Amino acid sequence: MSAHRPRLVVVGNGMAGARFLEELLRLAPERYELAVFGAEAAGNYNRILLSPVLSGEKQAADIITHPPAWYARHGIALYADDPVIAIDRSARLVTTLGGRSEHYDHLVLATGSRPFLPPIQGLDLPGVQCFRTLADVGAMIEAARSHRRAVVIGGGLLGLEAAHGLIRRGMDVTLIHLCPVLMERQLDAHAASLLQRSLETRGLRLILPAQTQALLGDTRVRAVRLTDGRELPADLVVIAAGIVPETQLARAAGLACERGVIVDDVLLTSDPAISAIGECAQHRKQCYGLVAPLYQQARVCAARLAGDAGARYAGSVVSTKLKVTGIEVFSAGEFNGGEGCQTIVLRDPRRGIYKKLVLREQRLVGAVLYGDIRDGAWYARLMQSGENLQRMRSRLVFGQRYAEAKAEAA
Ligand SMILES: Cc1cc2nc3c(=O)[nH]c(=O)nc-3n(C[C@H](O)[C@H](O)[C@H](O)COP(=O)(O)OP(=O)(O)OC[C@H]3O[C@@H](n4cnc5c(N)ncnc54)[C@H](O)[C@@H]3O)c2cc1C
Structure with a gap:
């Protein structure tokens, strides 16, 4: 039977990719032969809960949502740790870094975002870290075991959660932020000042507004230099300065992209054989950086591919909660x-x-x-x-x- 089913391939085994597969299995478990490619190691996890893993309130094993056995149980071919590096749209083929080629009848891009890296020197020094994946969190926990001073760059949700986690791991943390208020995209000035006071009483040192000029060090990062000349000693620097939709693959394949991969109200890209969902997608000029919209997108995309011609996505109203215990x-x-x-x-x-x-x-x-x-x-x-x-x-x-x-x- 499987030889006659259309082949549906998902690129990106993160929160949107996994939610899409769940929805599709619920609606039409037999309709497609399914395969998913992921750049990260085996299975899938709840990325939101990286913050409590960093702070020690959860263990890495607690946040695994889809172990490899889940894919096997549902007959989904899982190719983990093997990023897709090219899409041949005319042949309907994806090719991976490991050299695998797979045909698709329909492709779903769910490649998420990558951390935004400010254009400064020293980003490649050991001890400089992003906060996006389980591997990043593992590296931060390891650094906290043997080092004391951390600087977090970025006073948004991610930066504050990183700083909180590192304090809980016993580090001495300074957070620097470009704007005069924290979380300026989510909070008004009054709420931001209440938050700032609360964080300072918990031992977080805040410097804002402040701009990083360079990361200094030879064999490992040793300091952050600010544009006003100050140098902040650091054994660990966490960059949490925003995210950029991961569109590289889509752009190279010639799909219409602006900030994200452009999709319409049925989550189709400029190629009717390719959909895009999650943080990589741009819908009605909007790219999202939270899970609620991608859950809605995954539901609509799965419903359409399960045969519901009326399924539409009309955009999302987003809300944010900070995951810092006690605040x-x-x-x-x-x-x-x-x-x-x-x-x-x-x-x-x-x-x-x-x-x-x-x-x-x-x-x-x-x-x-x-x-x-x-x-x-x-x-x-x-x-x-x-x-x-x-x-x-x-x-x-x-x-x-x-x-x-x-x-x-x-
Ligand atoms: C520390 C942290 C805390 C967060 N807290 C919250 C929160 O409290 N509330 C909230 O709503 N949101 C939160 N978020 C944001 C939320 O996690 C994201 O919105 C969500 O994960 C986006 O899902 P996605 O599937 O689009 O991207 P991702 O979950 O990033 O998944 C994309 C996957 O695609 C893979 N990939 C990329 N390119 C390729 C390729 N070429 N081939 C194969 N695989 C590829 C990536 O490696 C990744 O595994 C948080 C994020 C972080 C990092």
């Missing part, structure tokens, strides 16, 4: 507001709580929560649904239980 931060949507927006703010300094909601035309379009994030998921749902909130507007900031109970009673 509760949530952010979603247009948290800074702007023209035509109204802002509702609740401040309770004694309990360390700050909540800001942004509404436009009685609809929630943004939220920042600090200190109490229990209602984050509810606010994110309200944003996605675009519900008119006039009837509960005055109670909205007090959370779901209070706002909905009173709305019902009214």
